[in-house]
Amino acid sequence: DSGVTQTPKHLITATGQRVTLRCSPRSGDLSVYWYQQSLDQGLQFLIQYYNGEERAKGNILERFSAQQFPDLHSELNLSSLELGDSALYFCASSPGDSGNTIYFGEGSWLTVV
Amino acid sequence: AQSVTQLDSQVPVFEEAPVELRCNYSSSVSVYLFWYVQYPNQGLQLLLKYLSGSTLVKGINGFEAEFNKSQTSFHLRKPSVHISDTAEYFCAVTQPLQSGGSYIPTFGRGTSLIVHP
Numbered sequence: 704d705s706g707v708t709q710t711p712k713h714l715i716t717a718t719g720q721r722v723t724l725r726c727s728p729r730s731g732d733l734s735v736y737w738y739q740q741s742l743d744q745g746l747q748f749l750i751q752y753y754n755g756e757e758r759a760k761g762n763i764l765e766r767f768s769a770q771q772f773p774d775l776h777s778e779l780n781l782s783s784l785e786l787g788d789s790a791l792y793f794c795a796s797s798p799g800d801s802g803n804t805i806y807f808g809e810g811s812w813l814t815v816v
Numbered sequence: 817a818q819s820v821t822q823l824d825s826q827v828p829v830f831e832e833a834p835v836e837l838r839c840n841y842s843s844s845v846s847v848y849l850f851w852y853v854q855y856p857n858q859g860l861q862l863l864l865k866y867l868s869g870s871t872l873v874k875g876i877n878g879f880e881a882e883f884n885k886s887q888t889s890f891h892l893r894k895p896s897v898h899i900s901d902t903a904e905y906f907c908a909v910t911q912p913l914q915s916g917g918s919y920i921p922t923f924g925r926g927t928s929l930i931v932h933p
Contacts, residue, residue: 705859736920746906746923759920793859801913803848803867805921807859 706730707808709794715814721782724811728775728796734758735777736797736805737769741790752777753800784815818843820909822924830932831899837892837927839881839907849890850908850921851881860906866890877901902931 706729716722728735737749739762748761752771763769766784771777781788791812795805823838841847848867852860864875871883881892890907907924 705861707859738923745925748920748922751920761920795860801919803910803913803919804850804862804865806862807852809857809859 705806705808707794707796707806709792709808709811711811712809713812713814715816716784718784718786718815720784720815721780722784722813724779724781724792724794724813726777726779726794726796726808728777728794729806732796732798732806733775734797734800734805735771735775736795737763737777737779738793738795739790740793740810746793749779751800758800781813786815789813789815818847818909818911818922820907820922820924822905822907822927824927825925826928826930828930828932829897832896834895835893835897835901835929837905837907837929839890839892839924841888841890841907841909843888843909843911845911848910848912849881849883850910851875851879851890851892852906852908852923853877854904854906854926856903863892863905897929897931899931899933901929904928 708727733754736751739747749763751759769779791810793810795807797805821840850865851863866883874880904926908921910921913919
């Protein structure tokens with residue numbers, strides 16, 4: 704158990720809908736990272752927050768957004784969902800903002816039908 | 817920009833045989849290197865990491881990796897595998913925050929290790 708908690712574990716939704724994925728980092732960790740894992744793209748970095756502020760942005764679509772709250776949990780919002788958004792979404796956390804060793808949650812499986 | 821290449825998408829091996837999973841990286845500055853393992857329906861778990869110092873790094877579950885700067889490689893090895901080692905293995909690279917490079921871990925496409933009895 705890495706200490707990173709993600710909910711929900713599985714989610715099935717229809718195209719055009721909006722979903723929110725939630726992540727609680729390890730106790731004491733200030734950074735949260737979101738990754739998308741799909742068969743064709745592999746593990747793709749989406750976005751990082753550090754202590755409530757956006758710190759780095761990767762291949763995140765405009766339909767997707769994220770935030771980190773004062774209690775350090777984070778949410779990833781996916782809207783206008785398309786079939787191609789079906790993937791495993793991972794949250795990871797680290798104590799600092801350097802990316803020097805990050806700890807992954809078990810992921811949220813999103814299936815868009 | 818940094819990148820990682822895992823040369824083998826799948827490595828089949830018999831139980832108790834040795835195994836090497838290959839990883840090459842590209843980066844213009846100093847690097848930190850990692851191997852993660854992903855068991856079915858689970859998240860990624862850190863196996864080992866190289867930050868500095870000795871180029872031979874030992875990790876959990878009997879795995880080790882060697883950093884080779886001249887060949888820009890960080891291959892993962894285990895002298896004798898078990899059925900339970902069947903999983904997906906990911907190599908990742910990042911750069912020190914102060915290097916000015918990307919400190920966000922970049923992952924390879926993964927290597928599926930399949931251990932046969």
